Amino acid sequence: MALLGEQYISSDEDNEVPDSKDGAATAASPVVAAPDVSLDVWSYYLEDDEVTANSLQDPMRLSLMLAKPTDTTLTYNVPYEDLARPAQGPSNPYKSTQGNALKRKSALTGDAQEAVISDATFTAQHRTFQSLGYTKDPSVYGAYVGDLAKAQAMGGRDVIQMRPSKEDSAALRRKRQKKGDASIVDGEGAYKGPWARYQDDQMYEDEAALGEEELASDEEYIEEALVPARGTVVSKLASDYQDDLTNTETTDFHGTAQYDYQGRTYMHVPQDLDIDLRKEPGTQKNYIPKKLIHTWKSHTKAINALRFFPNSGHLLLSASADTKVKLWDVYHARELLRTYSGHTKSVTDTTFSPSGTHFLTGSYDRHMKLWDTETGSCISRFQTSTKAVPHVLRFHPSSDIHEFLVGTSDKKIVQFDTRSGEMTQEYDHHLQAVNTITFVDENRRFITTSDDKSLRAWEYNIPVPIKYIAEPYMYSLVRASAHPNGKSVAFQSGDNQIVVYASTDRFRQNRKKSFRGHNNAGYAIDVGISPDGQFLMSGDSGGFVCFWDWKSCKMWHKIQAHEGACVCAQWHPQESSKVVTAGLEGVIKYWD
DSSP states (O other), X not given: OTTTOTTOOOTTOOSOOOOGGGTOOOTTOOOOSSOOOOSOOOEEEEETTEEEEEOOOOGGGGGGGSOOTTOOSOSSOOOHHHHSOOOOSOXXXXXXXXXXXXXXXXXXXXXXXXXXXXXXXXXXXXXXXXHHSEEEOTTSTTOEEEOHHHHHHXXXXXXXXXXXXXXXXXXXXXXXXXXXXXXXXXXXXXXXXXXXXXXXXXXXXXXXXXXXXXXXXXXXXXXXXXXXXXXXXXXXXXXXXXXXXXXXXXXXXXXXXXXXXXXXXXXXXXXXXXXXTTSOTTOXXXXXXXXXXXXXXXXXXXXXXXXXXXXXXXXXXXXXXXXXXXXXXXXXXXXXXEEEEOOSSOEEEEEEOTTSSEEEEXXXXXXXXXXXXXXXXXXEEEOOTTOOOEEEEXXXXXXXXXXXXXXXXXXXXXXXXXXXXXXXXXXXXXXXXXXXXXEETTTXXXXXXXXTSOEEEEETTOOSEEEEEOOTTOOOEEEEEEOTTSSEEEEEETTTEEEEEEOSSSOOEEEEEEEESOOOTTSOOOEEEOTTSSXXXXXXXXXXXXXXXXXXXXXXXXXXXXXXXXXXXXXOSSOSSOEEEEETTXXXXXXX
């Protein structure tokens, strides 16, 4: 009782505790030294010299039963079996010896230790493991990981140690035939270069030929009885690109009648319509088209260019990748009138002369041809001195100047005279293929853009640029359209936007005008401005036709026009709300 203290009271005593002062306590009093551990938390009330045992549970102190890792004392008696019980389960390798905190992992899968190793050694061991299946263990000296049987067979050598020595390499080179002289084609001392054989291979082929054995598919049989003939030097012209040497152009008329009752052809501007096609373009107010009114189908491949007849717009010219150029009737029967055939590859661009009596076509066959719109005959053919591919063609807008400009794939803008057929000027400052040519400032200047992500302005007939614009944030400008007021030019940029540059003396970009909301990356998609300058139109790589308000730069309308990319879009010069579009599927659609 002295060990436990005179104030200790067991949990199974039901009797009242006698007062020690009265000497009523006897040595035979029942005492429990180690009571059973339960969820009961005992409360002791010490009042003066009396000790009262209360077996009521105190729910406010139940938290004392939960041992914390930081606790150094126990709130209840723990049996000896629990104190001496060993830890169960595998030991935690990441558990620290100080406290219960876990060590930090240096990798997601565990603890990785750094080893000092050079890049050359690591590369050699990595290649050894990839090719042989084993490598050295950097943490243990002389140990290997991977295929230990192969490591023992190879003696633990890596790929660097297994290289042949200089003597062995020299012996192999001596066994190889000489490369020969590059000036000798056949015979003794002919050039063999990297195809020089080894002597062992030659001996094997000779023995196989003598033994009449069939050689493998990758071996060559040498006929000793045949003496190789002296080969003639092949000229470069024999392997050059095939030129269009036929010079045969054909045309087919598909209309119902070539002449009307007065003997006039389709070149005559119709006057029996409810609209005057002879007035000045841009005098009427334009609106956004909403519905499809006609579809033209004749091309078999993608359409690359669409052009309305100048001023009146009663004819439509289309150039396609099927090497054909077709002329369509916009009014009356809206039929196919004529097909012009003469190119051997895809037609890249076409453009009408200011009067509309002639038009130019350029193709990937490196030729440019001048056609008669009415008869379909080819008047003349043009080709640059470097035989470059023409990308863009533009007639000079003045009818008294019989010249045109062509932007080619060899970074040049070439100027030709249609009467003489000769080149009159060459503008050579771009660094990549030329994409657009736009006449500005009353046709005295023109602006060109290129794949070199730059913009250059030129004086006509002067081969030195007067303005050069190339900013780090600029993309290639692939299509262009001049505003009817003559003060701005809209360019289709490769970063899914349309940018505007001034066409006056400074040629500065108008940063307040940027038209977004369409996708054009990867395609050369047309951009067009309505004749009154109120709306701007562009195709889309998803087949849409998008319309913006010129002043506010907000998208006004969007039409799903084609299944594939819509690459061609043109406003009618006289109608108030009619546009024509074309896509990669070869279909032309007319909207109102």
